[in-house]
Amino acid sequence: MKEPVAYNTFFVTEEDLKSVPPYMKDTALTPQEVKCPTSGTWPKWLAGEFVRVGNYKYTIPLAEDGSKPNAVLQHFFDGLGSLHRFRFANGEVHYNSNSNTEGVLRNAKRDGIVKTHMFGPNANTSLKYAQDPCSSLLGESQSLYMPAGHLAPDEMNLQVMPRRGMHLAKDDNPHSRGTASSNPEEEEIIVHTDYNFLQVCDAKSLEPKRLITYATIDPSLAGFGICAHPPKDRKRGLTFNYVISEKGELSVFALNYKGKPASLVWKTILPCPPCYIHSLAISDKYVIFIRNPLNMDVSDMSKPVMEMIEFEPGAKTLFFVLDKKDGKIVGTFAAPNFMFFHSVNGYDYIDPQTRLENIHVDLCSYDCDYTPYREYTLSNTIDPARPFLEGTLVRYELAGVNDAEKSDKDEGRATVAQGFRDFPMEIPRINKTYSTVPFYRYVYATGGNGGPSPGTLVPVGRLGKILKCVQGAFFNRIAKADWQTGKTWTWQPENGDSCPCEPVFIQRPEAAEEDDGVVLTIIINRGGTHSILVALDGKDLTEIARADMPQVYGLGPHGSFIEGKGMYP
Template sequence: MAATGISSSIDVNKLEGVTYNNYFVSEANLKYVPPYLRDTAETTEEVRCPTKGIWPTWLEGTFVRIGAGRFTIPLSEDGSKPNAILQHFFDGLGILHKFRMSNGQVHYSSRHTAEGVARKAKKNGFVQTTMFGPNANTPLKDAQDPCSALFGAQQSMFFPTEFVAPDEVNMNVVPRRSMHLPPDKNPYSRGVASEAPETEEILIHTDFNMLQVCDAKTLAPKRLLTYAEIDPQLKGYGICAHPPKDRQRGQTFNTIISEDGVMSVFALDIKAKPAKVLWKTALPCAPCYIHSLAMSDKFVVFIRNPLHMDVSDMTKQVMNMIEYEPESPTQFFVLDKMTGAHISTFNGNGFMFFHSVNGYDYVDPVTNETNIHVDLCCYKGTYVTYREYNLSNIADPAAPFQQGTLVRYELADVLKGDPSKPGLATTAAAINGVPSELPRIAKSASMQPGYRYVYFTAGNAGASPATEVPMGRLGNGLKVVQAAVFGSLAKSDWQTGTFIRWQPENGESCPCEPVFIARPGARDEDDGIVLTIVCNRKGTHSILVALDGKTFKEIARADMPQVYGLGPHGSFIEA
């Protein structure tokens, strides 16, 4: 149970014997949450970072990350109303971080990208944005503001139905190179569409049907749009945040749920000016929550989590709208990448996943059949992991956090025909002994049979020796002692089935998703560097760290002028 005096209403949720704390964390008690999950500053003017070690001179480009930079939102101009406090890791308003690297030097800047959400909240007296965790407008009830309390509690998911300014929707999952988009009809957009969006704009993705365009130099938000503006047949919801990208063909693949509940996979030509739909294929399955797809050279693989979103009560927390289906298998739908034809179906054993790692197709030398390997970070299907990332459960963890496992699934003889008769997805390999999440590989390894290395965060809420900013400060020492949202990183090897681990030293904590960047002209898959960010011992600022891709040991670091607002994903864009 939660520590007494922290909340007047404590709700410990249980699912299949697993507990987590789910209650409203007040503004006063945000001090018990790590600094990388509280309000973080922005550095809008680029500064040069003090460095140590040797930054490779071949490293030329921009490393961008999107994170959660703001949790406290004023609801009035004069302070007459209590501040709203966003309550879930996924709910923090976006902040875009940029590291420009050239000549062995590192320059940093950052900008909040959802300030329009805060502006509207101050004007309207309540927050209007999608919220995974408890409704941030909860204190309004205690403030006896029935009007605002009513409006603010009417929805947990917010989908704009008209034009909005480019920072009035919270986008905080995946930043990528932009692409040529259709003409902009939104009168609230800012700036001018770039003639070279691949290098001059950043496109931010999230788990619903919307894209945010930001200026790659200033990081300022420029435009919000839905996929329906690319093509009217992409009207709907249920987009996944990680559309896999076929760099050779200039295509990305995603999912969508139509307004009448049909789930489809579609392909986009992102080399076209503007981007255009190549195909769209309806799937014979019920809608579900899906965060990423998988693909090989010849196929796209849609993997249906045994989870669905119950939207019958829009006042519920989104994390509680996601419901597990105990009788459903995890389903693999294989589609031809060129035509979108659904060619085969496979059933798995009821696991769930956030992130796919890689996939490849190959011809089995013994059977002469075309098979696919799909690598995923998997969890027990009985437990919805999103529910652990409330600020209340981070400050006061009720149990050890759920851990994922890196698993390789085999889909055998995908060309055998009759997709209405599912085959069985079997386990070909797994990396046991180390938790896995936020996986990254070398770009050159994408869809390549025999690729070896995966880099990932190795355990949620792991140890962080000597840090002065541990999480779980409300714990009584007899249950769960936690020290960081992420404890360490790991590099695994499919060929040997082994892994090596890297953990911050000197009291530093919470390394984020490791991003591998290959050395130009590299012949070995792991010849390059891995970038991550850690929080310093006292929690006053963060540090960009470079690890050698082969040895997985630190070679250089750069001090940021501020704390990094923790976010799930980043991208390196070559100069």
């Protein structure tokens, strides 16, 4: 019997977009801050700003006068980015949003082609058959767009992870805007992505100010790679990432992000082929680079980036353990083939039986034969080839990291210490004050995707004579898991509301328990006319408050909460 097709990649046209949910279409923005209508009781202790990335454009005009057909971005990862900011004070919620990618639109109208990185099928490919044959579509086959020279702050699409700003070295880019803040931790946002770019934006207006690469921080950090989730060691003032040089060398590096400016602390070449990873892990003492069995092949630039990431069936998944102080590799561990996108947490501890140091690394694991996010094309959302793959929360153990009898070249075994079977979890978050804390308990995540959402009027997919997959929401519910007891909780919007996004936990000041706080997520209302910020109780995921947004939130992957002054004594 022929194997079923894993996912669909046909081109979605503007006409096809009627079958895509509103949170995966073009959406409006609210540049000027407004007060949100609320219900329930927003905690008065909640003071600060919740910043999220979102997608606000999938259709890209290719001419100022409309004389050319629009391009349609084809993958959830490729929608042009926007930033969304919720400000909390005295039980009130204020909101504003802004585009951080207007330069991509300007250039597309000028050049008749979309120039930015694209993970999914290249939006320019179909244009060759629709445009004037005398016109030139330079680079129309190139998905991994590699710009040359200086770019304006909004001329690349960065829409994965927003974080607090940090002091960055000056650059010679004449397109940079405004002045560098003397207090970037409070006045600027840095947007991260899976390419070697950093975008600096104003923390209030959300306007882009600078677009740099890691090579601006240190010339030795030129190259490809870079994960969108560089873990932070707040105690030491370090953050960690990886880079692939033009020679194909894969290196892990540490930055002093509290420095003025931030600076390179160490850089260590790993003895393995390059790969694609979306996040690293850390414990108190160590950095853990987990080599996905995903080779990044850039030999054919006409492939979508998602097809350049080649799964390596049967290859081991390797854990490289590096000392945070100097970057020395202190151990290598291997597990049977699995892949992951998001790590959750990690910690080192002394094993009471062996008296040796062990490490636990928690992540959302996939047992599969292709990268799951290839499924997140708009075409596969409209017409799923089969049920979406789901991540599983797994704890891997690396035993005897400091065993003096082992050489750092000996390969140990990474074993599964614990997991939550048949309980889908992805886009995980924890109480960040428990980062690297041994035997922390709770993980919050989205709890599956492609599931039914009873009562929703939001259209998802083509409802024809043959319904291949009952799909009510791209993300289905919020989930919580307790490592200590194995207990799980779920929350799904009621009354036809749907599609809760990544949950972000915020600890209550002076909390005595790890899950004492609120969880923030965004849903879309039953009719698909606007989105709603929701606060859930961190203990049992019951809803406690809502704030109505003035428009639909174009679904994006991640967000960060930035505490206000005095929130935590």
